Amino acid sequence: MQKIKLITALVFAAAIAAMPAQAKESHAKTPAKKTATKTATKASSTHRSRTVKTSVSSKKGKRVSPAKALYRDMKSAKTAPVRAVPVSLDREGNPLLQSNAFMVQDLGSGKVLLERNAESVVPIASITKLMTAMVVLDAKLSLSETLTVTDEDTDKLKNTTSRLVVGTELTREEMIHLALMSSENRAAASLGRNYPGGINAFVFAMNRKAQALGLSETVFHDSTGLNPQNVSSARDLAKMVTAASHYPLIRQFSTDDEETLPIRGREQTFRNTNALVRSPDWQIGVSKTGFINEAGRCLVMQAWLAEKPMVIVLLDSVGKFTRVADAQRIKRWVESALAHQGGARIPAG
Numbered sequence: 001m002q003k004i005k006l007i008t009a010l011v012f013a014a015a016i017a018a019m020p021a022q023a024k025e026s027h028a029k030t031p032a033k034k035t036a037t038k039t040a041t042k043a044s045s046t047h048r049s050r051t052v053k054t055s056v057s058s059k060k061g062k063r064v065s066p067a068k069a070l071y072r073d074m075k076s077a078k079t080a081p082v083r084a085v086p087v088s089l090d091r092e093g094n095p096l097l098q099s100n101a102f103m104v105q106d107l108g109s110g111k112v113l114l115e116r117n118a119e120s121v122v123p124i125a126s127i128t129k130l131m132t133a134m135v136v137l138d139a140k141l142s143l144s145e146t147l148t149v150t151d152e153d154t155d156k157l158k159n160t161t162s163r164l165v166v167g168t169e170l171t172r173e174e175m176i177h178l179a180l181m182s183s184e185n186r187a188a189a190s191l192g193r194n195y196p197g198g199i200n201a202f203v204f205a206m207n208r209k210a211q212a213l214g215l216s217e218t219v220f221h222d223s224t225g226l227n228p229q230n231v232s233s234a235r236d237l238a239k240m241v242t243a244a245s246h247y248p249l250i251r252q253f254s255t256d257d258e259e260t261l262p263i264r265g266r267e268q269t270f271r272n273t274n275a276l277v278r279s280p281d282w283q284i285g286v287s288k289t290g291f292i293n294e295a296g297r298c299l300v301m302q303a304w305l306a307e308k309p310m311v312i313v314l315l316d317s318v319g320k321f322t323r324v325a326d327a328q329r330i331k332r333w334v335e336s337a338l339a340h341q342g343g344a345r346i347p348a349g
Contacts, residue, residue: 087329095333097326100316103234107309118234121217125290126183128225130244133176135205136191143173153189157226162186180254182270185224192223213243228294234313241311245286245302254287299323305334
């Protein structure tokens with residue numbers, strides 16, 4: 001019996017030795033390869049899930065500089081898909097939103113559908129740029145005139161950076177475009193500085209325009225929104241967004257997906273900081289985001305929900321995606337309410 005086992009082993013060894021090198025390698029490594037592939041796939045999946053989790057949780061509740069926030073917003077606006085979010089309701093059937101102050105108004109009827117802390121006066125960050133654009137357009141200044149970014153346009157308050165380096169030359173129209181679409185602070189600063197009478201006259205015109213629109217809780221101190229003394233309320237901002245929606249250029253520029261411009265001899269692409277403008281589920285007429293530490297993340301829009309023109313104002317949202325998620329909740333709530341009521345009125349919050 002031992003001789004038979006020995007002979008069998010020798011025969012098997014000889015057969016293996018006679019196999020081609022490639023076949024031997026395949027024979028020896030196939031089981032290990034499957035195991036390695038399975039392990040690698042699992043590790044890759046784990047890495048992806050951890051990466052996503054970290055990118056959200058590591059920033060939750062954390063205050064960052066406006067420059068970093070703007071970069072992250074532009075990066076996420078380019079790559080992050082707009083996903084549906086669950087809508088939790090309170091006892092009255094209204095959506096639970098995470099923004100600290102908000103207002104949703106039906107422009108057709110003037111009815112306020114939702115609001116919380118709508119009269120609170122708070123910093124509004126780059127929402128300011130909507131007023132900046134209106135004042136520039138009201139002045140009937142040449143849109144084709146070339147403006148040059150100077151050291152006066154750099155942010156000395158919060159030391160934010162910009163891709164519009166000192167010496168950049170763009171037309172006034174292009175400056176308006178970048179200020180509204182990608183929230184370029186130096187573009188907004190240049191627009192104010194090149195107003196007849198300079199920045200002081202421009203800020204005066206901004207506040208005069210606010211008074212004319214009946215914005216009793218709104219005050220401006222600069223053209224960019226970097227100054228936290230630029231304040232307003234959700235109620236006032238609903239009026240301001242409505243006024244801005246009457247300017248065709250503001251409607252176009254604030255909702256453009258992207259624009260490529262030559263910046264000092266080099267083509268650069270600027271993108272909208274609001275990811276919702278790229279979503280086929282949204283019809284947006286006016287859009288503006290904003291962020292400074294004092295204001296939190298803000299978003300204002302004029303959009304059509306269930307084929308009705310609405311104004312959405314979301315202020316002081318903590319977290320990178322909170323304002324977009326709140327907008328999604330509002331949209332689903334409005335459309336669901338109208339569907340269940342056959343187009344009848346929506347209960348007010």
